[in-house]
Amino acid sequence: MCGINGIVSKKIEDKESMVKSMNHRLSHRGPDDEGIWQEEAVALGQKRLSIIDLSAAGHQPMVSACGRYVLVFNGEVYNFRELRHKFDYPWQSHTDSEVILAAWEKMGPECVKQFNGMFAFAIWDREEQNLAIVRDRMGIKPLYWSLNDNGLFFSSEVRALLASGSVSKNLDEDSVVDFLRYQTVQTPKTILKEVQMLLPGTILNYNLKNNQVSFDTFWSSFDKVKTHNPGSYEEVKQKVRNLFFESVERRLVADVPFGAFLSGGIDSSAVVGAMAKVSNNRIDTFNITFSEDEFSEAPYARYIAEMHKTNHHEIHLKPDDFLHLLPDALSAMDHPSGDGPNTWVVSKMTKEAGITMALSGLGGDEVFGGYAIFNRMAALEKRKALWKLPLFLRQMAGRSLTALKPGVASTKVKRLLEMKDYSFEEAFAISRQALMDPQLEGMLNRKELPVHNPVEWLKKQHLQKEGDVLSRVSVAELTTYMQNVLLRDSDQMSMAQALEVRVPFLDHELVEYVLSLPDDIKRPVTPKKLLVDSMPDLLPDYIVNRPKMGFVFPWRDWLKGEMHNYADERIRSIAQRDMFNEKGVLDIWSRFLKGDASVTFSRVWPLVVLEEWVSGLGE
Incomplete structure (x- = not known):
């Protein structure tokens, strides 16, 4: 590396x-x-x-x-x-x-x-x-x-x-x-x-x-969305298991000490379990814990660590600790991203424990349908006929929904109903959007917004009609959010600590095989059912049926509390830049602080990151 x-x-x-x-x-x-x-x-x-x-x-x-x-x-x-x-x-x-x-x-x-x-x-x-x-x-x-x-x-x-x-x-x-x-x-x-x-x-x-x-x-992953008859479900499970174990084993080749990030979720638990089975050495595992109990995954990670007898490291983080580390984390951000400090913190602690290479569960959600967007897109595909209704009726329905139940989800449904015709690419892009276009129009000093980059990119790949819908969603996730947020963050934040991170779920042979499977085999009626069914010995019910969290920080509370002044200073600074409308930016910030359901932390935090990054260009 x-x-x-x-x-x-x-x-x-x-x-x-x-x-x-x-x-x-x-x-x-x-x-x-x-x-x-x-x-x-x-x-x-x-x-x-x-x-x-x-x-x-x-x-x-x-x-x-x-x-x-x-x-x-x-x-x-x-x-x-x-x-x-x-x-x-x-x-x-x-x-x-x-x-x-x-x-x-x-x-x-x-x-x-x-x-x-x-x-x-x-x-x-x-x-x-x-x-x-x-x-x-x-x-x-x-x-x-x-x-x-x-x-x-x-x-x-x-x-x-x-x-x-x-x-x-x-x-x-x-x-x-x-x-x-x-x-x-x-x-x-x-x-x-x-x-x-x-x-x-x-x-x-x-x-x-x-x-x-x-x-x-x-x-190209777009070329792999071609379903075939894979045989029985038992054969599919065995193939998935074999490919995954081969992927993990390949990634243990190193001449330096190695470990694994362990959130206690399905993906990281599967990685740690496979590592323990194929390695002759005791595995070092790392987990971040928080003072806020609702965000702490410590019990789940501890359960897996004890199950596989790993050398487990808990990194206990208080808001003051994080605030102290945040400037260094943001300065390590080579390209601005709405995420990343979490990876920086766990990478720092992992490196300080003497580890030079770590495995991560990144990619499990994208490959095995772990996000809610998989079911949402499948449901939209079944209801495509809805877009044959007159536009004014759909617009009325959208306005009524947001009035009755204001929030991010209702705002996105309203935007979906306003599409001229149903489009897989546009529906996906809207579902993945943070700040919606009407919000952006009020924040930026420009007459019109550019076209949706992911929409145009996906259209060029002819993803609209080829392959089953779950595989199409996987490809859309892999080529947008995974590549441009998760992988970019994983690289820039881990390498800031000179730590190499390897991702077994993104072995191309495993990805190709799962993308080729028909929807009826992969449909996530329970969380990542195919993955869980393929590795029952690694994924006990206690882990499978736990609340999904991942390495999530309690941003909402921090931005309103201990980190308020830090964020406020940067948002007020970016609001004064030429391309931004100061009143519109400060309105979004104010609505977040007041608890407006349509403005979550992920709508305001990117403004903080962008100002920090742009101001650093002058150094």
Whole structure:
């Protein structure tokens, strides 16, 4: 696990010092080693966090045995040992990095289809004068890039690109709207005009000879939503179990101490249970507990820890503790997000306990239908005929509902009823929206809002009609909320502590199989029924039937209490920025403080985060 950087430019003379500045900005990602390789128009840099083969033989940038290719790599290729046996290569290390080089030398870009893992890497072809930048299938590892008159720049983090001094800090105002709608910016865009994020499962090629960028897609979850006859339910359960255990076992390959995040929910309990069964070592588990009992998951996590005899660590957090840590957590946020400090805190405590790699239950909800949106979207699909009614009747029904039962849910139903025609993509986007468009219109100084980014993205993938509805919802979740909120937060907040996080539920073989299953097998009549049925020995009733929480902080109470002054200062500051309407922003804040049911904490917290992040650009 590392941080990588690079520049390809004929115009910039001192690229080496520029990459050194970019490397310095990534010091937290790779405290174990640093490398820079420079030749004519190209400079590549890397900061290394040693996980596999801790020796100096893993130093990067790494040059292939033939001398033609130069690699910088962030991530892990879990099946590198079996791939190693496929290639006749003069090995100099036991790293997965060298396996990537060997595979590329023998097979070219086609080799990426054989990699099982999470990765973002760049390979410079000295002969063809071509830079290939590659991102893993699920988008677990980030890769940002920018192309301007000076050349092409890439990095693991946005702020490292800015450290080059050649990439603009100008905000993309449409992306700011996207952020306020969804608490993130949807790939490939970012919050900055000049910076893009490489799409998952994609290779970017930049050829210096013709100064052109092109893209090749080697994997897409949209292509996997094709149902087939999987056999009996017993056979399906066994297949799911086998794939999951194989995924967990792959992710235990490491030459450093490792552990797991344990919330005591279904997903993290399954991961810890599988780890305990396939590992010969006692597992270290980590759980955050709160003074507020309604938010504490300690009893559930403790139950699983005792069940599997783990070395369990409870991190007890008081509001004052969190308020003390919050500035550091937000300063670690490379790209603004409505979530993230929770991962920063648990990562900090995990790293301080001597752990360098941890497994997470991230992805279980998206793959196995754990969110309420799965049932909601299935219900909407069954009621599509409702949108054949005259629009004015649906508008009347929506107004009546919000008047009788004000709140976030009623507001979203009203917006759904106002759709001209039923659209899976638009219904999904509305269901996932935080601040609704009428609220945003009152907060922003602009005549009209941009189109919904996720709607347009999903439409381009032809998701409307292909596959059963639950698999379509899974793909929509995986390609929006999962990639652009959860995975981005997991990476930036854990790597701020030099902690590698691995996610077994996002093994592409497991994801492909579950996406191909028909709805009647996956329908979540009980929480993640297929997953639970596949692992009854790991998931007792006490865990399965508990209230769903995850790593949730008591934000509502904190923002009205101990954190009020902190949030108030930042919201009043962002309200005065040119693109915002001060009166509208302060009205939203006031309504939250007064307990307006339509303005929950997730509608105001992104404003705090955005102001903190934007103000930090001047540093």
